[in-house]
Amino acid sequence: xxxxxxxxxxxxxxxxxxxxxxxxxxxxxxxxxxxxxxxxxxxxxxxxxxxxxxxxxxxxxxxxxxxxxxxxxxxxxxxxxxxxxxxxxxxxxxxxxxxxxxxxxxxxxxxxxxxxxxxxxxxxxxxxxxxxxxxxxxxxxxxxxxxxxxxxxxxxxxxxxxxxxxxxxxxxxxxxxxxxxxxxxxxxxxxxxxxxxxxxxxxxxxxxxxxxxxxxxxxxxxxxxxxxxxxxxxxxxxxxxxxxxxxxxxxxxxxxxxxxxxxxxxxxxxxxxxxxxxxxxxxxxxxxxxxxxxxxxxxxxxxxxxxxxxxxxxxxxxxx
Numbered sequence: 666x667x668x669x670x671x672x673x674x675x676x677x678x679x680x681x682x683x684x685x686x687x688x689x690x691x692x693x694x695x696x697x698x699x700x701x702x703x704x705x706x707x708x709x710x711x712x713x714x715x716x717x718x719x720x721x722x723x724x725x726x727x728x729x730x731x732x733x734x735x736x737x738x739x740x741x742x743x744x745x746x747x748x749x750x751x752x753x754x755x756x757x758x759x760x761x762x763x764x765x766x767x768x769x770x771x772x773x774x775x776x777x778x779x780x781x782x783x784x785x786x787x788x789x790x791x792x793x794x795x796x797x798x799x800x801x802x803x804x805x806x807x808x809x810x811x812x813x814x815x816x817x818x819x820x821x822x823x824x825x826x827x828x829x830x831x832x833x834x835x836x837x838x839x840x841x842x843x844x845x846x847x848x849x850x851x852x853x854x855x856x857x858x859x860x861x862x863x864x865x866x867x868x869x870x871x872x873x874x875x876x877x878x879x880x881x882x883x884x885x886x887x888x889x890x891x892x893x894x895x896x897x898x899x900x901x902x903x904x905x906x907x908x909x910x911x912x913x914x915x916x917x918x919x920x921x922x923x924x925x926x927x928x929x930x931x932x933x934x935x936x937x938x939x940x941x942x943x944x945x946x947x948x949x950x951x952x953x954x955x956x957x958x959x960x961x962x963x964x965x966x967x968x969x970x971x972x973x974x975x976x977x978x979x980x981x982x983x984x985x
Contacts, residue, residue: 666871668893669825671798671858671883672698672729675934679720680917685886686724688910691893692886693879695724696798699731699756701769702741718749727796731756731764733773735786742791752794752822755787758858760800760831771831774812775803781815794822798858798881801843803831809843813850821853825881828859848876856881862888863978864895888938888981902942902975911939911966925959932962941981943973 670677670685670692682695700712714720716728728745730753732738742753757780759770766772773780787795797816802808808830816824828844829837839859848855857874858881861867867880886892890910894900914935918928936953940946949972952965 666867666896667693667856667879668896669694669696669856669879669881670886670893671881672696673883673887674698675931676887678715679717680921681914681935682721682724682726684910684913684917685890688906688913689890689894691897693725695726696754696881697726697728699729699759699770700741701731702734702737704737706737706740708741708744716745716748716750726750727752727754729754729756729798731759731769733767733769733776733779733783735783735790738783738787739790742787742793742795746793752796754825755795755797757797757799758825758827760829760834765803765831771800771803774800774808774831777808777811777815780812781818784815784819788819795819796823796825797821798825798827800831801826801828801840801847806830806840806843809847810850813847817850817852823856823879824851824853825856825858826851828857848874854879858883861885862981864892865978867892867896884938884981887935888941890939901977904970904975907939907942907975908970919959925957929956929959929962938981942975943969944976945973949973 668691677695677698685692697716700708700716716726728750730738730741738755745753756770757773761770764770764772768776799812802812826844826847828839828841844857855877856879857870857877861870861880861882862885870880882892889902891900891902891906895902915928915932918931922928933954936950940950946969949965949969953962956962956965
């Protein structure tokens with residue numbers, strides 16, 4: 666089974682990707698947090714730093730683009746091509762209210778005619794592999810059946826389906842009936858994304874859908890960075906390796922961010938998920954959350970790793 670890492674803004678940037686690739690590996694494609702091109706035709710320094718080849722050496726990275734303007738998508742894709750990238754991904758899955766209000770991400774799904782024209786312009790202009798990450802609709806799962814007809818008109822590299830509608834956000838359960846229909850109806854290779862938080866869940870999915878050769882993992886890997894090698898090589902979570910991963914991410918943030926507040930904020934975001942890996946983590950998580958100085962944070966993390974064990978299957982089960 667091929668395994669991709671879904672993008673998560675604020676967490677899976679190049680510092681995280683490098684540490685994960687160095688310590689765990691096994692990911693077949695990493696997708697960048699979405700880049701939203703603007704009319705000025707210029708990336709922000711944060712965006713360009715994240716996708717610079719020198720910051721992603723040896724990492725199979727696919728830049729993800731969020732826009733509803735074909736001209737902007739084409740410009741960004743050509744910029745990425747000039748940097749050496751051979752594939753770009755269109756984000757039609759982000760459920761954020763801010764994004765959706767601009768008719769982008771999953772909000773674009775409510776305008777199928779505009780989406781069709783967008784894709785026609787993009788595929789006519791670009792000689793580049795283009796994949797799409799999509800939800801099954803904005804407000805109604807039945808929207809998917811018109812969407813899949815549109816997707817089938819174009820030579821997609823891959824269609825990554827997250828079988829929720831936009832208004833689900835990350836709640837409710839994935840609509841596997843619609844996903845099954847997507848497998849039957851879709852012409853492009855299909856990748857599944859949604860709620861495969863543990864090795865057991867991913868194994869059950871693989872048993873039910875042996876024809877699906879690729880899955881995209883997100884929060885499950887953020888909670889258990891060793892999930893991919895657990896799936897592929899049956900290697901159980903390892904506390905020493907997890908500590909080495911933590912340390913590389915932590916040191917990476919300290920190198921590129923000034924002061925103590927910003928690196929600690931990033932690490933606290935990561936711990937929201939990764940804390941579920943440990944037995945009885947609550948008191949340590951409280952100390953980590955309260956830490957405002959490196960010394961306090963270091964003591965809390967050291968105590969957690971020294972006094973608690975890693976759960977064989979992790980502990981994250983979904984929205985908290």
